[in-house]
Amino acid sequence: xxxxxxxxxxxxxxxxxxxxxxxxxxxxxxxxxxxxxxxxxxxxxxxxxxxxxxxxxxxxxxxxxxxxxxxxxxxxxxxxxxxxxxxxxxxxxxxxxxxxxxxxxxxxxxxxxxxxxxxxxxxxxxxxxxxxxxxxxxxxxxxxxxxxxxxxxxxxxxxxxxxxxxxxxxxx
Amino acid sequence: xxxxxxxxxxxxxxxxxxxxxxxxxxxxxxxxxxxxxxxxxxxxxxxxxxxxxxxxxxxxxxxxxxxxxxxxxxxxxxxxxxxxxxxxxxxxxxxxxxxxxxxxxxxxxxxxxxxxxxxxxxxxxxxxxxxxxxxxxxxxxxxxxxxxxxxxxxxxxxxxxxxxxxxxxxxx
DNA sequence: CAGTATCCGACAAGATACTG
DNA sequence: CAGTATCTTGTCGGATACTG
Numbered sequence: 001x002x003x004x005x006x007x008x009x010x011x012x013x014x015x016x017x018x019x020x021x022x023x024x025x026x027x028x029x030x031x032x033x034x035x036x037x038x039x040x041x042x043x044x045x046x047x048x049x050x051x052x053x054x055x056x057x058x059x060x061x062x063x064x065x066x067x068x069x070x071x072x073x074x075x076x077x078x079x080x081x082x083x084x085x086x087x088x089x090x091x092x093x094x095x096x097x098x099x100x101x102x103x104x105x106x107x108x109x110x111x112x113x114x115x116x117x118x119x120x121x122x123x124x125x126x127x128x129x130x131x132x133x134x135x136x137x138x139x140x141x142x143x144x145x146x147x148x149x150x151x152x153x154x155x156x157x158x159x160x161x162x163x164x165x166x167x168x169x170x171x172x
Numbered sequence: 173x174x175x176x177x178x179x180x181x182x183x184x185x186x187x188x189x190x191x192x193x194x195x196x197x198x199x200x201x202x203x204x205x206x207x208x209x210x211x212x213x214x215x216x217x218x219x220x221x222x223x224x225x226x227x228x229x230x231x232x233x234x235x236x237x238x239x240x241x242x243x244x245x246x247x248x249x250x251x252x253x254x255x256x257x258x259x260x261x262x263x264x265x266x267x268x269x270x271x272x273x274x275x276x277x278x279x280x281x282x283x284x285x286x287x288x289x290x291x292x293x294x295x296x297x298x299x300x301x302x303x304x305x306x307x308x309x310x311x312x313x314x315x316x317x318x319x320x321x322x323x324x325x326x327x328x329x330x331x332x333x334x335x336x337x338x339x340x341x342x343x344x
Numbered sequence: 345c346a347g348t349a350t351c352c353g354a355c356a357a358g359a360t361a362c363t364g
Numbered sequence: 365c366a367g368t369a370t371c372t373t374g375t376c377g378g379a380t381a382c383t384g
Contacts, residue, residue, distance in 0.1 A: 075234050101357080105356090123365095125366080147232070151236075162197075259346095300346065
């Protein structure tokens with residue numbers, strides 16, 4: 001089953017805390033799983049903890065995963081690395097629509113999240129290689145199923161996009 | 173296995189077309205699967221077909237899936253609908269950080285991609301319900317595994333984000 | 345309740361030129 | 365080859381106020 005926190009997450013322990021029913025049954029939790037109220041995707045506290053201009057509701061596992069796979073090329077980078085493409089220049093050749101700058105930014109973020117590691121060889125010319133960590137490997141099934149799904153539904157998606165663009169050009 | 177197109181996709185048939193080895197072995201395809209060159213994530217033709225200011229390389233299944241799950245709340249919406257939350261107002265209550273406008277935009281896109289259907293009851297007050305299509309249902313395993321992964325790796329991700337924010341506030 | 349119009353700010357990513 | 369600095373552009377989503 002999906003994993004949801006009940007109620008808000010207390011700041012001190014960072015553990016989910018079941019709030020009393022009076023509040024659970026209030027206006028913030030209009031949904032029930034059987035007789036259990038389900039405050040899905042909810043937790044004001046946490047989004048205040050991680051201060052950002054536009055706060056992220058991190059309490060939902062879904063949202064945390066999206067945080068990691070969010071960049072324009074991150075899933076592609078991970079797949080490419082898993083295929084044995086390790087060096088920055090090869091990665092950019094494998095993803096031709098990307099730019100060096102963005103690829104570097106996203107590789108840095110993936111490294112920050114411990115999804116990949118960076119191996120620097122101090123040579124001339126310099127050489128760098130990226131590798132998946134165990135965490136990164138554990139993402140591969142998801143990426144693989146996303147890739148499979150996209151390929152299975154290619155026809156529908158392409159049709160919609162072609163339609164959309166046709167409508168847009170008609171407007172102008 | 174991952175599903176990659178070899179070479180470019182011809183405009184007329186929209187079928188993958190194997191290009192001759194001279195080009196495959198050129199600088200654009202530096203990767204091999206066994207002795208087969210793998211032009212992953214590549215296809216200039218397609219990205220020109222779907223004209224956008226910033227063209228999308230749609231030839232990769234991964235990228236197509238991201239196109240559908242890309243919005244800020246789309247995965248959450250799909251999960252919520254799969255849990256039986258059907259009405260717009262309930263959906264917004266289930267995703268408190270969202271706004272009506274964005275939710276509507278994203279529901280419209282999901283509908284456009286045939287992932288959900290919209291049922292309008294002509295009543296007063298008006299009533300609307302959303303349902304997953306078969307295509308939408310087929311996305312649930314992916315969403316579920318993303319949610320699971322996020323929950324399993326919650327500790328690491330939260331630690332990184334807390335660190336990052338601490339470093340940022342230190343700067344100022 | 346469901347949905348839209350308008351305006352605006354934040355941020356991601358592109359372009360280019362540059363170091364070591 | 366790997367990486368960065370700087371500037372510009374596009375776009376997504378937020379805020380608000382409004383219809384039916």
